[in-house]
Amino acid sequence: MNQQQKNRKTIRRLVLMAIGMFGFGFALWPLYNVFCDVTGLGGRAIQISENNNQAVASHRVVSIRFDATVNSSLPWVFQAKEKVHEYNLGVPSKALYLAMNPSDEALTGQATYNVAPPEASLYFVKTECFCFTEQTLQPHESREMPVYFYIKDDLPEHIKDITLSYTFYRQGYTPSGGMNHH
């Protein structure tokens, strides 16, 4: 093989490596999500529809703390109706949040949620939640927002307390200071 052919072969391989690593940078995004779902590190709960509810009731109880936050871009009042409550494992339950729009304009928000400790998120099953859809509140409207869930009965013994946290963001708001209407 002469010099030029050898160089071409080297370049081809190295260019492929560079392109591959560019792809890998983007692939980190789904990989990271899969990793978090498998390990529970992102604090994402399990989501299923109510029909394939496989809850097995147990006598063990766990204390759940309900946390509520509103991003500063959204002028809402948002809180849990009951801050702490004890629940039996495996019993489908309901918790209520309360959102109020004190401003004079209709505002749309969407909530993200998080379960702590992350390990518990693998046992936290949500069957219905207001966080899956956009919520629009008319001026001065207030609304109860329910969460339906149960805790799997095989929750590890050492977990005695779980926190479920919601944060409401203004829909379409970008931190660059402008509104993106898409």
Next chain:
Amino acid sequence: MSTDITSNDLDHAHDGHDDHDHKPKGFLNRWLFTTNHKDIGTLYLFLSLIAFLVGGSMAMVIRAELFMPGLQLVEPDFFNQMTTMHALVMVFGAVMPAWVGFANWLVPMMVGAPDMALPRMNNWSFWILPFAFTMLLSTLFMDSGGPASGWTLYPPLVLQTGNSLAFVVFAVHMLGISSIMGSINIIATILNMRAPGMTLLRMPMFVWTWLITAFLLIAVMPVLAGAVTMLLTDHFFGTNFFNAAGGGDPVMFQHIFWFFGHPEVYIMILPAFGVISEILPTFSRKPLFGYSSMVYATATIAFLSFIVWAHHMFTVGMPLQGELFFMYATMLISVPTGVKVFNWVSTMWKGSMTFETPMLFAIGFVVLFTIGGFSGLMLAITAADFQYHDTYFVVAHFHYVLVPGAVFALMAATYYWLPKFTGNMYSEKWGKIHFWLSTIFVNVLFFPQHYLGLAGMPRRIPDYSPQFADFNMISSIGGFAFGATQLIFVGVILHCIFRSKVKATGQVWEGARGLEWTLSSPPPYHSFTTPPEVSHNMVRHAD
């Protein structure tokens, strides 16, 4: 490649018979269209010298504002733009292009090749850079200002940059393309164009460290390009990669960024290890101690650099197992690094040492880089890092490994090879003055910052509590003096190129070994057009 040389020879066969080097005629032909590795190396080195002064001026703004508590000189937002741009310019404009410049000059001469493998691409990878920097620096003059988020460009803060963010992102893309092309060129040259007898394990350490650095660059620059592209689409096109409101995750940016960022710090320091491994044997008049362990240690450091990234983000809320993994993996790096430091000390042991300027900078590197390494070990301890994170202790740590580390190695390399490049000796007296002033003031500048950090002074903030006033003033005085000292460096270089009357011999240094020293000083414009035969006694090491 060979076709270029022949066409050059043909073009200039008729003119300039006294110019037996066959340099292209005319300024534009010589510099803008050049495909000669030595000319391109020179261009890279001048660009990085300019960037060093530009980035240094930004550091002066930072130190001037921090001279006293309170806000004196600049607006906080401009201060933040200065910390961000200082880092971007120094990393991508001063240190990285300087190493590519030395690689261009030296790699072909060291392996006995006539030029780089891809001379035209070589021209392109250089000439992208001035445009990228113009774009990056122009953001400072835009309405929305330059990036002010720190060089790590963390969202959501960086997304508050106005439309100038697009310029920053495209500048980073161009810098990345330039680095990747440069790396492909260097790898192709090293793998395919070595002279007969120049086996891989006979290559000088500088060539080895650059080969490994080039692979690191190709592996991680595209990842940075991907990360900033995601920032761009999040900012302008409504994607939600890092926007929590849309289901994204800002912490994920930190993971992707540092997957690039940690190998990046080794990209800046591995060629420095190579240079030190060239200089210490020359002035100790002994072969490099433990050559093959140096090669394996470099490769080990490069591998480990891919699995330690999260030590930059211990405080984001990782699970304990993750923190322990990244802590132990990070501490593991001190093993191959220790191998290198002990090898350097053993190289000097019982050598007939002389202390010319390159040797002074090399010894300064070994001592001061090791101090930076030790503070890195302290930062690696997860529990302690919760105290040190985002304080001036971190600033002191990475400036110790980058300024008296990478930058001292660049200065050592400049003094060591400048007589070879120009054919003239530099002024030893002014070189030594430059070394001693730099060494004293770099410590006055950065050592107090350890104490500031341990006492809790946060980084990237233009104001501070009055308790930090004394150490900040000392640090600022050191900073101004260190900055002024570098004007001596510029003077020594210009004097050596244009004014020096003392001619250098081909070997330049009594103890110098290796192919580049077998050429004349300055080397012919086209060197090693016939490959040299490399024998065992021409290489530096004994094993």
